[in-house]
Amino acid sequence: MESLLDGLGSPLHVVLPEIFEENIAALRTTLSDVGVDADILFAKKANKADCYVRSAARLGIGVDVASTPELVGALSGGVPGERIGVSGPEKDDTLHGLAVQQGCLVAVDSLSELRRLAETATRARRQVRVLLRSRVASQLRSRFGMTAEDLHVAIGLCPELAEFVKLCGFSVHLVGYSTSERSTAARELIDHCVDARRRGSPAARLVNIGGGLPVRYVDPGCWDEFNQRNEPAHYHANKEFRDFYPYGGQSATAALREIMTSPADGGQSLAGWAAHHGIRFMVEPGRAALDQAGFTIFRVQQVDDRRDADDYAIVTVAGSSFSVSEQWFNSDYLPDPLLLAGDPAVEEVFPACVAGSTCLENDLVTWRKVGFPRPVRRGDHLVYLNTAGYQMDSNESPFHDAPLPLKVVVRLGTGGSPPRWRLDRIRADTE
Numbered sequence: 001m002e003s004l005l006d007g008l009g010s011p012l013h014v015v016l017p018e019i020f021e022e023n024i025a026a027l028r029t030t031l032s033d034v035g036v037d038a039d040i041l042f043a044k045k046a047n048k049a050d051c052y053v054r055s056a057a058r059l060g061i062g063v064d065v066a067s068t069p070e071l072v073g074a075l076s077g078g079v080p081g082e083r084i085g086v087s088g089p090e091k092d093d094t095l096h097g098l099a100v101q102q103g104c105l106v107a108v109d110s111l112s113e114l115r116r117l118a119e120t121a122t123r124a125r126r127q128v129r130v131l132l133r134s135r136v137a138s139q140l141r142s143r144f145g146m147t148a149e150d151l152h153v154a155i156g157l158c159p160e161l162a163e164f165v166k167l168c169g170f171s172v173h174l175v176g177y178s179t180s181e182r183s184t185a186a187r188e189l190i191d192h193c194v195d196a197r198r199r200g201s202p203a204a205r206l207v208n209i210g211g212g213l214p215v216r217y218v219d220p221g222c223w224d225e226f227n228q229r230n231e232p233a234h235y236h237a238n239k240e241f242r243d244f245y246p247y248g249g250q251s252a253t254a255a256l257r258e259i260m261t262s263p264a265d266g267g268q269s270l271a272g273w274a275a276h277h278g279i280r281f282m283v284e285p286g287r288a289a290l291d292q293a294g295f296t297i298f299r300v301q302q303v304d305d306r307r308d309a310d311d312y313a314i315v316t317v318a319g320s321s322f323s324v325s326e327q328w329f330n331s332d333y334l335p336d337p338l339l340l341a342g343d344p345a346v347e348e349v350f351p352a353c354v355a356g357s358t359c360l361e362n363d364l365v366t367w368r369k370v371g372f373p374r375p376v377r378r379g380d381h382l383v384y385l386n387t388a389g390y391q392m393d394s395n396e397s398p399f400h401d402a403p404l405p406l407k408v409v410v411r412l413g414t415g416g417s418p419p420r421w422r423l424d425r426i427r428a429d430t431e
């Protein structure tokens with residue numbers, strides 16, 4: 001691994017499609033255990049690597065995309081258009097046009113988007129399959145989805161547009177990881193399907209509950225202890241973070257089970273209530289599909305030992321915090337990086353934060369002072385685990401004219417053969 005970093009540059013993202021495939025298999029098992037009919041769509045925004053899309057194609061699952069390049073990437077990775085869902089607010093006409101041509105399922109976010117999409121489909125003389133995205137009661141302040149009034153109008157419009165628009169069901173965008181909020185939203189969407197069928201859209205049978213299946217990065221006990229002891233003094237420059245990802249929450253499969261078995265109407269579970277109404281579910285895991293399916297390695301470029309004055313050191317790595325990104329959430333990625341090498345002769349806790357090598361004061365890969373087990377030295381390597389879901393490349397930028405970090409696909413050997421690697425983006429015929 002270290003020679004890969006030497007050859008390909010720091011940081012280096014290692015992506016593990018076999019783990020992605022295991023995660024999808026676990027979600028499928030959970031759905032079948034609870035007796036649910038559901039399509040899984042991998043939310044591509046969570047990682048740009050091609051290998052996961054190819055795995056999705058191989059497994060026969062779909063992909064959720066939110067831009068033209070993502071749609072092109074899903075198609076060229078071998079996922080047929082009819083298994084691709086197109087989400088995102090007020091999508092542009094180019095994305096609409098390609099989605100119509102390829103037979104994708106489009107989640108429509110507003111009345112104006114519905115009208116524009118209908119015009120595109122009419123011009124193409126093709127019928128487009130749509131979901132209407134609802135702004136559900138629990139998140140009325142969301143900037144996504146249609147209000148109850150607009151949804152009522154849209155449901156009424158669909159039969160009029162039926163030659164070119166086929167209403168297949170409803171979707172939702174929920175912030176957060178509350179299983180009860182998601183199951184309540186699902187019940188609202190089931191009601192919308194029933195209403196739409198009554199009002200002239202007989203194909204309204206899909207309920208898309210979106211993503212938001214959580215990932216458990218650390219043991220819940222460890223997470224509780226962290227929260228009790230957390231304080232600004234534990235961070236570089238006494239930085240105060242108000243919000244963190246719930247690193248010690250439920251697993252994705254436990255959350256999915258809880259959603260589907262939650263009580264619905266008629267004394268039935270959500271799964272039973274959906275079956276009663278002839279509803280099929282869709283789930284769009286991004287982060288959960290990528291749990292442990294990749295990690296990121298940085299080379300240490302410099303160690304500024306301030307322990308005499310400041311009680312901690314600043315370890316500067318080759319690369320930037322754009323490669324382990326929590327900036328969009330104004331937060332810090334909390335799992336400790338692993339130190340490869342370090343001075344093995346010295347066993348002492350070495351508190352240090354980790355900085356990027358840009359000239360930005362705020363470029364901290366880890367603001368928190370990590371207790372490394374040994375002093376960190378120039379030339380050592382730091383490994384950030386479980387970075388495939390959003391951390392790796394959501395925010396990467398060629399700042400300072402730096403090339404974007406490379407991704408290496410590693411496949412574990414079978415039957416005693418060694419693991420094999422290749423770059424994620426090279427000739428398509430090398431897999």
Ligand SMILES: Cc1ncc(COP(=O)(O)O)c(C=O)c1O
Nearest residue numbers: 043087211212213284285286287
């Ligand atoms: C429409 C849609 N589907 C799926 C996802 C993926 O969510 P997660 O990565 O939490 O599973 C998102 C994330 O924003 C989304 O907007």
